[in-house]
Amino acid sequence: MTRAPGTIYGVGLGPGAQDLLSVRADRLVRNGKHVAFFRKAGRPGQARTIVNGMLADHAIEFPMEYPVTTEIPLTDPRYNEILSGFYAACTDHLRQLADGGEDVVVLCEGDPFFYGSFMHLYTRLKPHVPVEVVPAITGMSGAWTATGAPITWGDDILTVLMGTLDEDTLVSGMKHADALVVMKIGRNIDKVRSALRRAGKYEDAYLIEFAAMPNQNVQKLCQAEGKITPYFSIIVVHGQGRRP
Structure with a gap:
């Protein structure tokens, strides 16, 4: 059998x-x-x-x-x-x-x-x-929840990008996003920072490390200059769309 x-x-x-x-x-x-x-x-x-x-x-x-x-x-x-x-x-x-x-x-x-x-x-x-x-x-859901603010409002378009992309592609995606998630950071952090600056979103970006874990850390990306980040860090930019 x-x-x-x-x-x-x-x-x-x-x-x-x-x-x-x-x-x-x-x-x-x-x-x-x-x-x-x-x-x-x-x-x-x-x-x-x-x-x-x-x-x-x-x-x-x-x-x-x-x-x-x-x-x-x-x-x-x-x-x-x-x-x-x-x-x-x-x-x-x-x-x-x-x-x-x-x-x-x-x-x-x-x-x-x-x-x-x-x-x-x-x-x-x-x-x-x-x-x-x-x-x-998803990990990104845990990350934006850790910031204590909603990621999207109303008709906001959420864009998810990989830090492994080339900088010009990152900039293009960031410019067209209302709300933004960037994954796979790690050694790509400097490139991602540069892209966020070029897209005009750097000051609004948050860096979340180890979301929903005991060693979770959340801070504005601009306050983490020069910091070495783990690969599984996530960067989010909150949407500011329509609301009643």
């Missing part, structure tokens, strides 16, 4: 606080036999850190360590080639578990379908084994 395949669950963990997980995510995390997560080599991994103390004693962990992060420029053809091989290898391991009837919980920071690494596994796994995605609060 052929054993039914297991299911791969891409579980969104939200911005960082355990009590912001959905009920479904909490249940899957606490009961998972196989738990996979991405991390940089030598680091515990942000997703794994979020669930500290939640995993079952019997959980079998599968850390998926990025072969490159910032060592090779995004424009270098080797970058996609190396990462493609990495995602294929991770997919093979997860698929073998699912083909053997095992369920696997893949921990995902924020929402799995919002700029997350899980998407690269999802597209490779979906044709072959059952895959379910558990949505979550």
Whole structure:
């Protein structure tokens, strides 16, 4: 008798606080036999850190360590080639578990379908084994909530940009935005600062580090000159649109 395949669950963990997980995510995390997560080599991994103390004693962990992060420029053809091989290898391991009837919980920071690494596994796994995605609060939602002010009003247009974009593209997107979120900051901070100045939005920008985590920090970007920021920092500019 052929054993039914297991299911791969891409579980969104939200911005960082355990009590912001959905009920479904909490249940899957606490009961998972196989738990996979991405991390940089030598680091515990942000997703794994979020669930500290939640995993079952019997959980079998599968850390998926990025072969490159910032060592090779995004424009270098080797970058996609190396990462493609990495995602294929991770997919093979997860698929073998699912083909053997095992369920696997893949921990995902924020929402799995919002700029997350899980998407690269999802597209490779979906044709072959059952895959379910558990949505979550996004990191940017946690960030703008931390500022204590609404991000959009009335008909405001919200624009989300990646700090990895070239400066001219950032400036163009910023100029056309009412409300703005810039993600993937890290070593791109000086470029993002320059773009915000050129777009006339620098003085209104907030820098949020570790949103919804114990070490959360919120300050005006102009008060953080020269500061080295973590990759997962987020910059927001609030909309000021129509209101009654």
